[in-house]
Amino acid sequence: MDQAAQTMMDNLQKNTGKSLDEWVSIVKKENFSKHGEILKFLKSDHGFTHGFANLVAHKTLKSDAGSASGSDELISKQYKGKEHLLPLFEKLKVEIKTFGNDIEFAPKNAYVSVRRKKQFAMLIPATKNRFDIGINLKGQEPTGMLELDTKSSGMVSHRIVVNPEEQYSKEVINWLKKAYDAAG
Structure with a gap:
């Protein structure tokens, strides 16, 4: 388990008086099957912040990286039926690693979080024909390929859509580098 996740769990106990396991039990009794339902319940009924609600929701549904048997399993799951996008992911990963030696790739169920001191990018095999x-x-005006993000609930500020046929351009790498620099 990474230090950030452990700190979140420690702070959850400190702030609520209940452990993560206790909250997971409370949520399971409600029989929620969707992440959003759990978030709404914890935020509205228990006053949770988004971060704590997200942690409990992922642990309840076993949809976080820590619940998988390994990051390879998560990557395989993301690219099932989208295998033709995997070379794009691998190429982006190689390029991003050249930015510095302080980069962490943290696979989740639907995307890979790319972090420095904080998350600066997400690599998302969105559909069979689109890689986001x-x-x-924050504060950057959208220009060129860079669009304002309206889909990820504030986890990122902008989005670039890459069609597999186009692969990626120097512009994509430049935006990623700018985000990396801003996260330092």
């Missing part, structure tokens, strides 16, 4: 790159560049 979420980027954190």
Whole structure:
């Protein structure tokens, strides 16, 4: 388990008086099957912040990276039926690693979080025909390929849509580098 997740769990106990396991039990009794239902319940009925509600929801549904047997399993799951997008992911990962030696790739169920001190990008095999790159560049005006993000609930500020046929351009790498620099 990474240090950030452990700190969140410790703070959950400190702030609510209940452990993560206790909250998971409370949520399971409600028989929710969707992430959003759990978030709404914890935020409205228990005053949770988004971060704590998200943690409990992922642990309840076993949809976080820590619940998988390994990051390879999560990557395989993301690209099932979208295998033709995997070379794009691998190529982006190689390029991003050249930015510095402080980069962490953290696979989740539907995307890979790319972090420095904080998340600066998300690599998302969105559909069979589209690969999305979420980027954190708050305050940046959208221009060129860079669009404002309206889909990820604030996890990133901008999005770049890459069609597999186009692969990616120097512009994509430049935006990723700018987000990396801003996260330092």
